[in-house]
């Protein structure tokens with residue numbers, strides 16, 4: 001493909017994965033059947049699901065630590081509801097950190113289920129920073145945060161300690177950097193950034209935290225039901241799971257999360273350096289909280305917008321218009337985005353200044 005795709009999600013996937021996926025749509029495992037017309041209970045697809053699960057555990061270095069991996073549907077948005085349903089006890093309370101639109105949506109859903117304490121918010125500055133130094137009530141059932149704020153371009157560089165459980169929405173930076181993933185009791189992420197096409201939601205959950213709320217949970221919202229059925233309580237999103245498996249294998253072959261983190265750092269530093277040195281641009285997020293996945297920036301002179309837009313479009317760049325709530329530009333540089341494409345954008349910015 002010839003375009004440099006900086007879309008925020010759905011977004012760029014590795015070319016090799018797209019090719020393998022397209023072949024499987026026509027002929028899966030040389031069975032003369034399409035991937036999307038075989039039974040999800042066929043041996044071939046069950047193997048895909050098992051492989052996807054084991055790649056997640058391996059890449060996050062969670063082997064033998066009691067985590068279950070689920071591929072569900074409903075997007076990260078349904079997890080906003082499933083998390084409190086499964087972890088918030090009837091009389092209990094949960095703490096939430098409000099760092100952007102997605103955190104705010106998670107808070108809204110959780111409030112339908114129980115008592116929610118918003119420990120801090122960066123809404124006062126249109127979410128351009130990550131609040132720090134807040135206190136988490138030690139009696140809460142869990143603390144919820146969003147590791148990377150896709151819309152505003154901020155990212156948590158460290159995570160607080162809490163006596164309760166740790167829950168994290170990692171939709172837009174999972175598999176992008178090395179973290180001690182075992183500090184989280186539940187991680188969820190929509191597939192459509194660093195993992196695959198839209199349609200699958202990854203949930204990684206410590207099994208022994210479940211079943212303790214005293215609630216009657218509808219089956220489709222109950223993690224224990226999905227675990228007991230190996231993510232096949234209902235028909236899974238076979239195509240999204242298959243492409244996720246291929247992308248995870250691609251990441252493993254590349255050297256895993258540590259290897260991609262180095263590439264991601266190089267891409268982000270290249271772009272932020274241009275934003276900081278080119279007088280025509282300025283970054284949106286506070287420097288210490290800058291996201292290495294979604295780079296938000298504005299023109300210092302808005303009257304140049306039409307000209308700049310023509311320049312990047314002419315260079316084959318796609319998807320850098322900012323989200324409507326921030327304006328300006330947002331370049332999403334997920335795992336599959338090559339350094340060469342970031343260089344093309346930087347060259348356009350440099351040339352524009354000249």
Ligand SMILES: Cc1ncc(COP(=O)(O)O)c(C=O)c1O
Nearest residue numbers: 075076077102150169171172190
């Ligand atoms: C951080 C974050 N959380 C949640 C969501 C919502 O995900 P979905 O559309 O899969 O429900 C998004 C979507 O972009 C996101 O970036």
